[in-house]
Amino acid sequence: MTLTIPEDVRAKAEIYLGDEAGQHKTRFLLQETGLPSGLLPLKDIIECGYVEETGFVWLKQRKKVDHYFAKAGRHVSYGAEVSAVAEKGRLKKITGVKAKEMMIWVALHEICVDDPPQGKLHCKAIGGISRSFPVEAFEADGPPPPPPVAAAAPRAADVVVAVNGNGNGAVTDEVLVDLTAAIGGLSGKEEKEEAGEEGKKDEGKAAAVAAAAAIEKVEEKMKELSTEHNKQAEAVVAKN
Known part of the structure; x- marks a missing residue:
């Protein structure tokens, strides 16, 4: 399913083009919302958009990425197009993300941390399945990147x-x-x-x-x- 961003939404969004800017914005957004920095290990990002007013974020990469979180013992698949609504300690209304449960892939619709923090990350799938893992299992290696700069029209x-x-x-x-x-x-x-x-x-x-x-x-x-x-x-x- 193709992710179509309406023009009125794009008009309100900060848009970051290219993998480097997209990676910076993704890491920075996760840091700002209090979620582990390695939660969205996308590759070859083409576009990242974020609407601060609503928290809506979308990410487009060249192809889907399957990632194995060794510390959590879980395989997670990220589609070529991923979207969510970001708020403090939570990603909700997620599209394009699936986790492998036993022998099947289930679509995740929400990921959140405890409030107040208890060191746990909760992944909720469509159908009522919920799993909890240590937050550190999803932290990225290395320090967080500096704030990214949104793409601008040529001057x-x-x-x-x-x-x-x-x-x-x-x-x-x-x-x-x-x-x-x-x-x-x-x-x-x-x-x-x-x-x-x-x-x-x-x-x-x-x-x-x-x-x-x-x-x-x-x-x-x-x-x-x-x-x-x-x-x-x-x-x-x-x-x-």
Whole structure:
């Protein structure tokens, strides 16, 4: 079953892309909720999303992972897509996680620790099955990672356009002025958003269109220069 995250949920979420950022966020979230740090031993994480308002978290990895917790003597399977609602000392409404009980796999729907802490972790499966284990059996090796940084949209300042001119800059100056102005509009839009201003969506769209037009103009000039260069080279060859 494919895990589909509605756009309104994504809009409210912190989203972390890539395995490193996903691993950091997973470990950090478990630490913040008071759960053992090795509880979600996922690999090759593609995306991790977290909505602080509701505690909803989702994780997408390249393929499912079967992990054996030696200290607990249990096999646990984590699907390519895992989700849960995180709260203090608890993961509830879990999807994508199964534990092996005797010879069958059972879907877990809740994992929690004692409150107040008694050193026990309780795993509850669909169908009423419940098992308790020492918390330390699910701790990860090594210190907890630093707080991760959520993925952000590319900033205009990160866009670099290289133009091969004809040597005197006469062809490209006008184009670069247009491009600089367009990018400046985007940068100003970002600064205003960071300052908390609202209602600038139309302005941002206009700036984005201007930037795209300027970049297209640069590409056209580059094609013209390339064509001219080829003609000159052909003329030299013909002359010789």
